[in-house]
Each structure stands twice: as C-alpha cells, then as structure tokens.
Amino acid sequence: MKTKIITVATLLLAFAAGASARDKITSHFRPLYPTFGRNSKTEIEIVSGPKDVKMRNGGVPGKLWWAKSGEHKFKLTIQEGTGVTCDELIKRLKKLPEPYMQACVAVSDKGEDGIAIYKSLGGARAHGGQSYINIVPYVGALVVAHEAGHTLQQLAGKRHPNIMEMWKAAVLSDKISISDYGDHAYSEDLAEFALVYAVCLGEGPKTLEALKKLSPARFDLWEEIMAPQPQPNVISVDIGGGVKMQLVKIPAGQFTMGSRESTQEIVKAFELSEAFVNYLKDEHPRHRVRISKPFYLGKYEVTQRQWKAIMGSNPSFRKGDGNPVESVSWNDCRDFIGKLNKKIDKPGVKFALPTEAQWEYACRAGTSTLFSFGDDKSVFGDYVWYGRNSVKKLQPVGLKKPNPWGLYDMNGNVSEWCSDWHGPYKGSPQTDPTGPARGLARVLRGGSFYEDRPDSFRCADRYQDHPDFRYYRYGLRLVMTPAP
Numbered sequence: 001m002k003t004k005i006i007t008v009a010t011l012l013l014a015f016a017a018g019a020s021a022r023d024k025i026t027s028h029f030r031p032l033y034p035t036f037g038r039n040s041k042t043e044i045e046i047v048s049g050p051k052d053v054k055m056r057n058g059g060v061p062g063k064l065w066w067a068k069s070g071e072h073k074f075k076l077t078i079q080e081g082t083g084v085t086c087d088e089l090i091k092r093l094k095k096l097p098e099p100y101m102q103a104c105v106a107v108s109d110k111g112e113d114g115i116a117i118y119k120s121l122g123g124a125r126a127h128g129g130q131s132y133i134n135i136v137p138y139v140g141a142l143v144v145a146h147e148a149g150h151t152l153q154q155l156a157g158k159r160h161p162n163i164m165e166m167w168k169a170a171v172l173s174d175k176i177s178i179s180d181y182g183d184h185a186y187s188e189d190l191a192e193f194a195l196v197y198a199v200c201l202g203e204g205p206k207t208l209e210a211l212k213k214l215s216p217a218r219f220d221l222w223e224e225i226m227a228p229q230p231q232p233n234v235i236s237v238d239i240g241g242g243v244k245m246q247l248v249k250i251p252a253g254q255f256t257m258g259s260r261e262s263t264q265e266i267v268k269a270f271e272l273s274e275a276f277v278n279y280l281k282d283e284h285p286r287h288r289v290r291i292s293k294p295f296y297l298g299k300y301e302v303t304q305r306q307w308k309a310i311m312g313s314n315p316s317f318r319k320g321d322g323n324p325v326e327s328v329s330w331n332d333c334r335d336f337i338g339k340l341n342k343k344i345d346k347p348g349v350k351f352a353l354p355t356e357a358q359w360e361y362a363c364r365a366g367t368s369t370l371f372s373f374g375d376d377k378s379v380f381g382d383y384v385w386y387g388r389n390s391v392k393k394l395q396p397v398g399l400k401k402p403n404p405w406g407l408y409d410m411n412g413n414v415s416e417w418c419s420d421w422h423g424p425y426k427g428s429p430q431t432d433p434t435g436p437a438r439g440l441a442r443v444l445r446g447g448s449f450y451e452d453r454p455d456s457f458r459c460a461d462r463y464q465d466h467p468d469f470r471y472y473r474y475g476l477r478l479v480m481t482p483a484p
C-alpha cells in the first residue's frame with residue numbers, strides 16, 4: 001500500500017514540474033511501470049499445443065501453442081531449454097491491453113513463430129517487426145508492448161504508406177521528447193509511445209488523458225494505428241453437389257461514384273485519341289452514393305464449375321473448371337440466378353447481379369484513385385489480367401492480388417455484368433441506385449483479359465452491351481443478400 005502512495009506522489013510531482021523543452025513523456029509515467037497490467041482485463045487461453053517445431057530464427061527446436069484472446073488467435077513459441085513455461089508467457093501477455101493482441105495475430109501467419117521466446121537474440125533483448133516479435137526469457141510485458149508498436153506501425157503502413165512521415169509530423173508538432181532514443185529515431189519513438197500508451201491505458205482514463213495532453217498529435221495518430229481493422233469476412237456457401245461459392249461481406253457505407261479525373265485528363269494520362277472524350281462522358285457527373293445495407297459479393301468471378309453445378313452445361317469458349325464462366329449473356333445470367341435462388345432455398349437469402357453502384361463501391365474498396373491499388377500504373381500487372389499479360393487468354397480466377405476488401409479480378413479477366421440498364425448518372429438517386437427503369441444495353445464493368453489499355457480497368461470505367469449478347473470476354477460475379 002505504501003509503495004502505491006509513493007508512486008502516485010511521484011507522478012503528481014512529475015506533472016507539477018510541467019513540460020519543459022527537455023521534458024520526456026516517459027519520465028511522467030515511469031513510476032507506473034512496475035505495476036503495469038495490474039488492472040488488465042485481457043484474457044488469454046490455450047487452444048491447442050504444444051507441438052514440436054523448428055523455429056523461424058535459425059531453425060532451433062521449440063514448442064508451439066495456439067492461443068486465443070477474444071476474437072484474436074495467435075501463436076506462442078518457446079525455444080527448448082529457456083526455462084520459461086507457456087503459462088508464464090501468457091501471464092506476461094495478459095498485462096497488455098486487448099488492442100495490442102492484434103500485433104500477436106499479425107506475427108502468427110504460416111511459417112511464423114507468433115510471440116516467441118528465444119534463449120538469445122545476439123545481445124538484443126527483443127526484436128519486433130511485421131512478422132515477428134521475439135524476446136529473450138527474462139523480458140516482460142513492457143518490452144512486448146514496445147515491440148508490438150513496431151508490428152502495428154508496419155501493419156498501418158499498408159493503409160498509410162507514409163505512416164512514418166505522419167509520425168514525424170506528430171513528433172514535431174508535440175514538441176516533447178519521449179525517451180533517450182532521441183527525437184529523430186522515429187520508429188523507436190513510435191514504439192516507445194506504444195509502451196507508454198499501454199501503461200496509461202492500463203492505469204485508467206485520467207492517466208490516459210494526461211498522456212493526451214502531453215503529446216496530443218502522437219496520441220491521435222497512435223489511436224488511428226491501433227484502431228481495429230475490419231476483419232476479412234468471408235463465407236462459403238454450398239450451391240449444390242458440394243460446389244462452394246465464397247463471398248465477402250461488404251459493409252454499408254458511402255462513396256463517390258464516377259471518375260475523379262475529367263475526360264480530358266484521362267485522355268491525356270492514358271494517351272488516348274480525342275474520340276474517347278465522348279465515350280468517357282458517362283463516368284460523370286461524379287456523385288455521392290450511399291449503400292444503405294451490407295451485402296455479400298463473390299470473392300471471385302463465377303466459375304465454370306459453379307455454372308455447371310446450376311445449369312448442367314458450360315457455354316464457355318475456353319474450358320476449365322477454375323476459369324470464370326464466359327460467353328454468357330445478361331439474360332443467361334438472369335436464368336442462372338433464377339435457378340440458383342430456387343435451389344438454395346434458404347429463407348430470405350437471395351442471389352443477384354450486383355447493381356452498378358454496388359460493383360463500383362466494392363471495386364473502389366474505400367479508395368478514390370484510378371485503380372483500387374492507387375494511381376501507379378507500374379504495379380498494374382500484379383492485380384489485373386489484361387491483354388499484355390494474359391496473352392489475350394482467359395485465366396483461372398484468383399491468381400492476381402486482391403483489392404483492399406479481398407476481392408479478386410474485379411478488374412480484368414472477364415468483364416462482369418451488372419443488373420442496371422446503362423444510362424447517364426445525372427438524376428440517379430443517392431441511396432442504393434439501381435439504374436434507369438429501361439434501356440437498350442446492360443452495364444458491364446471491370447474490363448477483360450483481352451484489352452491492352454490500362455484505362456479500361458479504372459474503377460470508374462463503364463461498359464455496356466445488349467442483354468442478349470454472348471461474348472467470350474463477358475462473365476459475372478454474384479451478390480448475396482441479406483448480410484447479417
């Protein structure tokens with residue numbers, strides 16, 4: 001009890017001293033370090049193990065467990081002969097606030113150790129990065145919190161490629177140092193902030209408030225880095241005869257539909273002829289659209305295996321069970337979906353073609369750039385099957401990189417029918433638009449394995465054809481509603 005009073009008194013003194021030019025954030029909170037985790041509500045349980053493994057670092061023998069904390073599942077690995085038990089490791093990790101468990105998950109992919117204890121790390125006490133958090137036997141929860149900072153920083157780097165520039169700006173704006181690492185070691189500054197934040201969060205709202213006051217810019221950015229990321233939410237539906245279809249849950253939300261660039265800008269950027277100006281007009285006006293309900297969207301284009309399971313035949317020109325079905329008209333798709341809906345027979349569950357708005361919303365996946373992977377044409381071939389890398393041939397689904405929401409081949413491979421009639425955007429409703437009431441042609445989206453020009457694969461690019469027309473570049477992807 002006495003110790004506690006002294007601790008609080010020291011803390012108050014530190015605050016009373018105020019923030020001077022040479023002040024350090026750590027000096028305000030260091031008195032709380034020895035009792036770190038005393039209030040923690042983090043629960044961790046063992047799911048399976050131990051299993052004998054060769055560890056990632058040098059292939060040394062160790063034991064591996066799978067553990068669970070709420071929805072977070074991760075690995076724990078301990079090198080043989082360290083003298084540390086799994087229970088002891090869990091006891092240390094339980095001191096960490098729950099959001100830090102994301103870092104444990106991030107380092108637990110295939111081939112990785114999860115949180116790992118090694119006998120020695122060549123003189124260091126710990127290493128942390130995107131795919132590993134290694135510690136030596138005596139290291140406690142505070143150091144893990146610091147290493148988790150490195151891991152979460154690198155994860156955030158996927159959403160914000162300039163995350164360290166952002167951190168640097170925050171450090172400069174806060175005008176306070178954090179530790180002996182020095183203000184210019186930004187990555188260490190961030191990791192040390194991760195540690196201090198964990199301590200303050202564990203201590204309670206008042207302490208957290210004090211940290212926010214001392215270092216507001218770092219505080220806000222760290223909370224953004226640590227914010228839970230939407231988990232990929234994929235379900236698998238049996239559409240009959242054991243044939244499965246995977247669908248990704250797409251959240252409700254808002255986005256700006258249409259082209260950010262003017263028609264002239266696109267013509268210039270992609271070196272198109274002036275004749276295209278007219279063709280590109282239908283991508284404007286750019287307008288705000290609300291998707292009011294979550295839905296499921298096919299992770300892949302509908303495959304020939306799936307088409308055959310429902311229709312009993314395969315109209316495709318280039319056959320292959322894992323290839324997308326092609327040479328299907330919009331009307332064929334309507335028949336396919338009608339039969340599928342009868343067959344599924346799950347109360348309330350309905351398959352459909354995506355509306356054009358649903359398609360572009362999912363294609364953009366929160367981005368407003370030319371492509372869902374940004375504006376950089378040099379990485380185009382990593383994401384898209386198009387004329388120049390497909391040899392103008394249909395390809396099996398899912399071989400390229402997915403978009404940020406985990407959807408494959410949204411651009412390229414086959415162009416995808418949407419449910420809408422093609423028409424101008426002008427006057428279309430802002431919420432859940434479904435296109436004009438009538439028309440001559442149905443919308444197709446995404447471009448195909450045949451086209452050479454990257455502009456055909458922009459998220460905003462629109463295409464259309466007669467609903468009866470079957471073509472070896474046209475296929476589909478399905479929406480399933482409702483999503484819970």
Ligand SMILES: [Ca+2]
Nearest residue numbers: 409410412414
């Ligand atoms: Ca496609």
